Amino acid sequence: MTLFLKRLRSRTRKLLGIGKRPKRHRDLKARFTHVYRGKTWKSSESASGPGSTRDSGSVRQALIALAQVVSVYDIQSVADLPCGDLNWMPTFLKQNPKIDYIGYDIVDALIAANRRAFPGYAFRVLDITREIPARADLIFSKDLVNHLLERDVWSAVANMVRSGADYVMITSNSDPVPNIELPENVAGSSRPLNLQISPYDFPTPLYDDGYLVMWRSQDLAFVLDRAA
Numbered sequence: 703m704t705l706f707l708k709r710l711r712s713r714t715r716k717l718l719g720i721g722k723r724p725k726r727h728r729d730l731k732a733r734f735t736h737v738y739r740g741k742t743w744k745s746s747e748s749a750s751g752p753g754s755t756r757d758s759g760s761v762r763q764a765l766i767a768l769a770q771v772v773s774v775y776d777i778q779s780v781a782d783l784p785c786g787d788l789n790w791m792p793t794f795l796k797q798n799p800k801i802d803y804i805g806y807d808i809v810d811a812l813i814a815a816n817r818r819a820f821p822g823y824a825f826r827v828l829d830i831t832r833e834i835p836a837r838a839d840l841i842f843s844k845d846l847v848n849h850l851l852e853r854d855v856w857s858a859v860a861n862m863v864r865s866g867a868d869y870v871m872i873t874s875n876s877d878p879v880p881n882i883e884l885p886e887n888v889a890g891s892s893r894p895l896n897l898q899i900s901p902y903d904f905p906t907p908l909y910d911d912g913y914l915v916m917w918r919s920q921d922l923a924f925v926l927d928r929a930a
């Protein structure tokens with residue numbers, strides 16, 4: 703093959719992404735910063751991906767779930783963990799102006815952008831697999847654990863429980879498929895995760911719409927023995 707043909711083939715492969723290896727990351731901060739900066743989740747509306755757009759089914763479900771549990775369980779404070787780019791949460795906060803809100807995310811640049819865009823709300827950088835957030839009545843965790851390796855799922859839920867929150871609401875897909883491990887710590891990777899089946903086997907929840915599921919955090923105390 704001539705040099706010209708070799709170059710042409712290599713350029714074409716590059717353009718088509720053929721043979722391109724997904725980028726592996728040593729740690730979660732690097733991985734999710736890469737996702738944020740590279741707009742890996744490909745949504746023109748939200749850096750947090752298509753599941754965070756205002757007209758998506760998951761946002762509609764989240765707004766219904768939050769409205770229901772804050773009134774039934776008299777929830778006054780919410781830790782949104784992870785908050786992402788806050789594309790839809792202001793809808794809930796405007797309807798519930800008395801809620802004491804704080805948004806946490808692992809990506810520094812995302813938290814800095816949120817502070818600039820929403821000066822009325824509190825935000826903090828935090829890696830839930832390593833740190834314990836401040837106590838809130840409810841920890842609301844939409845679309846996090848599906849992106850984490852199993853060992854990080856245990857650590858994240860353990861830190862939610864350690865925070866002393868009364869309730870934790872976490873995305874848990876009731877798909878009738880067994881849980882699988884994430885292939886590896888690769889940029890935007892995800893898979894459905896059902897916390898009510900093996901290896902998690904979480905107990906009967908207080909609220910469950912097949913996507914967002916809420917437990918009293920004291921009912922999840924057993925995760926403390928499973929987390930690294």
Ligand SMILES: C[S@@+](CC[C@H](N)C(=O)[O-])C[C@H]1O[C@@H](n2cnc3c(N)ncnc32)[C@H](O)[C@@H]1O
Pocket residue numbers: 730734735750751753754783784785786787788789806807808809812828829830831843844845846849
């Ligand atoms: C798909 S987005 C969901 C954001 C938001 N919950 C929503 O529904 O719009 C997932 C977010 O999780 C954040 N994240 C990933 N690992 C985290 C960790 N260990 N601690 C805190 N945030 C994390 C990412 O930076 C990203 O913003």
